[in-house]
Structure formats: structure tokens, C-alpha cells
Amino acid sequence: MGTRDAFQRLWTPHRMAYIQGENKPSGPGADDGCPFCSIPAKSDEDGLVVRRGEHVYAVLNLYPYNGGHLMTVPYRHVADYTELTTAETAELAELTKQAMTALRTASGAHGFNIGMNQGAVAGAGIAAHLHQHVVPRWGGDTNFMPVVGHTKVLPQLLGDTRKMLAEAWPA
Numbered sequence: 001m002g003t004r005d006a007f008q009r010l011w012t013p014h015r016m017a018y019i020q021g022e023n024k025p026s027g028p029g030a031d032d033g034c035p036f037c038s039i040p041a042k043s044d045e046d047g048l049v050v051r052r053g054e055h056v057y058a059v060l061n062l063y064p065y066n067g068g069h070l071m072t073v074p075y076r077h078v079a080d081y082t083e084l085t086t087a088e089t090a091e092l093a094e095l096t097k098q099a100m101t102a103l104r105t106a107s108g109a110h111g112f113n114i115g116m117n118q119g120a121v122a123g124a125g126i127a128a129h130l131h132q133h134v135v136p137r138w139g140g141d142t143n144f145m146p147v148v149g150h151t152k153v154l155p156q157l158l159g160d161t162r163k164m165l166a167e168a169w170p171a
Helices: 013-019 035-041 086-107 144-148 158-168
Strands: 049-052 056-060 070-074 111-115 132-137
Touching: 035 049, 035 056, 049 086, 049 158, 056 086, 056 158, 070 086, 086 111, 086 132, 086 158
Parallel strands: none
Antiparallel strands: 049 056, 056 070, 070 132, 111 132
């Protein structure tokens, strides 16, 4: 049993799936199990897709840093930002702007962390398929849980978050 202490436990087993490599491709190709290539074939609800554009789509992160954490992803399997076409680059930027608007409308986000990790050495979990993170932030959203407990509390199911953001997405 162990020695009792003053700590309470918050179990987040979904994080272990990510740590152990769930949904990670087996290689760099589009046919190597790339989740960003398979998501567009799913329904919006099953794929957690918030918005579909012509070249890029917005999808919730299965392993979010904050509630509402989404990514803008080109449909085309491309790893490097410099490989995007002009149309893909423009739509990636536009969907990012729209995501910020939707997150402000739906959840009152005060700020954002926006960016992409280029290459595994830079921290990209799926380096072979470019994706840009849009992470909403609120004043005081870092409290004792992540600082002391190394745990993030997410108060909403991903399906509910997807529906809320899809409804708040600007036309």
C-alpha cells in the first residue's frame, strides 16, 4: 500500500497512451499510419475536425496542453514549412486567425501560444506531417496542478470542445 501522504491523485490515463506512442506513424510516409493523413477521411465528430478548408483543416489535439488546443494542418503530407505552396501557406494563416477568433468567442481566451516544431529534434511529435499548434491561454491558467503536480486539468470532453468551437467558427 505504501505510506500515506497529503497528496490527492488525479489519474489521466490518456496521457500514457501518448507517451507510449499511440497514433504515432511507423515511418515518414503518408502510408505509414500518419494520423494527419487519415483524419480527413473521418466525420468531423470522429476526427475532431473543427473546420475544413480547401488546402488545410483545423483539428483538436488528442493530447491537449489546454482546453481548446487545436492544430491547423495541410491535407498534403509535407514535413517542412518551406515545402508549402503559396495557397497552403495562405490558408494555414487564415485558419489560424479564424481559430483565434473562434476560441475567443467560445471560451474567452486571453492569449495564445501559436507555433510549429519543425523536425523531431525540435520537438515535433509527428515530424513528417507539418502542423501548427494554436493553444489558448487565460490569465491564471497555470496553477499548482501543472507546477507542483505536473498534471493538467481539462474540464471538457474533446467532442464537446469540438462542437463548441465549430459553432463559434467565423463564417
